[in-house]
Amino acid sequence: MQRIFLCKQATSPIEAHIYEHLAMNTFKQMTQRAGLLRQVDYFALGSHYIDTGLITIDIDLYTDEAVSLTDKLRHIQASTNDEALLLAMNQITAEKKQTVACDDMNALRQNIIALNDAAWQTIEGLDQPLIVKQLAEHEFLHEINEPIPLISQPSSVLSITVNDNPALLALSHYLAYTIHGTVADIANARLGYYSFEECAAKISKTLHCVCNFAVVRNLENEFELQKIYGDVIKIMQTETVLARLYRRLKSFSYSSGRMDTPNIDTHISELGIIIGEQTWKELADTSIVANLLSKIRLE
Secondary structure: OEEEEEEEEOOOHHHHHHHHHHHHHHHHHHHHHOOOOEOOOEEEEEEEOOOEOEEEEEEEEOOHHHHOOHHHHOOOOOOOOHHHHHHHHHHHHHHHOOEEEEOOHHHHHHHHHHHHHOOOEEOOOOOOOOOOOEOOOOOOEEEEOOOOOOEEOOEEEEEEEOOOOHHHHHHHHHHHHHHHHHHHHHHHHHHOOEEEEEEEEEEOOEEEEEEEEEEEHHHOOHHHHHHHHHHHHHHHOOHHHHHHHHHHHHHOOOOOOOOOOOOHHHHHHHHOOOOOHHHHHHHOOHHHHHHHHHHOEEO
16 A cells, blocks of 8 residues: 655645645546546545645555556646636535635636645655644635525435345445445546535345535536446446456455555444455455446436
8 A cells, every 4th residue: 555645835725725626636537547446446635724725635545556656646736727727616615615706816827826836745755844824815715605606415326235145235335435436536526526425324135325415506417427427337347447356355454554444333333234354355256246236226
């Protein structure tokens, strides 16, 4: 596993939030082009911090295919054109239920370009403490509540009927969350959808996994979202990805201290079971995985 932690500082809090989205959109586009899956190949978290200009990107790379992107990821360069800026601002509106208002797009664009040109600071290259300063907002940038932004909150449900085998239930849960997570990243960077909650429940013999989104209403595109789901499920059924899933299941270790394994608390609260390392290794069979993927349905 490879971890990459990057940071840089903007000149205002809203500017930092916009650039965080721009950089994460670029990251998600890179992983999509490489055919990578969230949870299987990577996990990433972009953050900004209230009243400061600090931006951080924390990336875990789990597979060799993901690790091969390390050098490029250490030097992420975000798109800074008007289309990219507008998408980032709409993503923030969906996330915060507030409109990002800018009175001087030229000034914002120039600041974002300068920030993009500044080098990322890596955690291993930090030889002295980095002081995070409180910053005032630029006069031309605002987050406003009025008029109330029109936000849609669609939900996508993946369902699969399983027998009473708890191991297969856990694997189905992992696969469904992988699909939801990967789709969420693609839909965020492509359509502006913001994924704010995932949950699952077993009703009778059917597992239902739900992903809740928020999106600025005029960007909502149910047809395109469903197409992304279909494309991700299809990719996961290819021999190349099935082989990668096999390696990941074999690699799960709760005793190593690594945080790249399925969450035990989630399994207890949503499935009522605990799955150990040996069971995951027994589930590392491409025919088992392929069979379950063929049964997953988007409701």
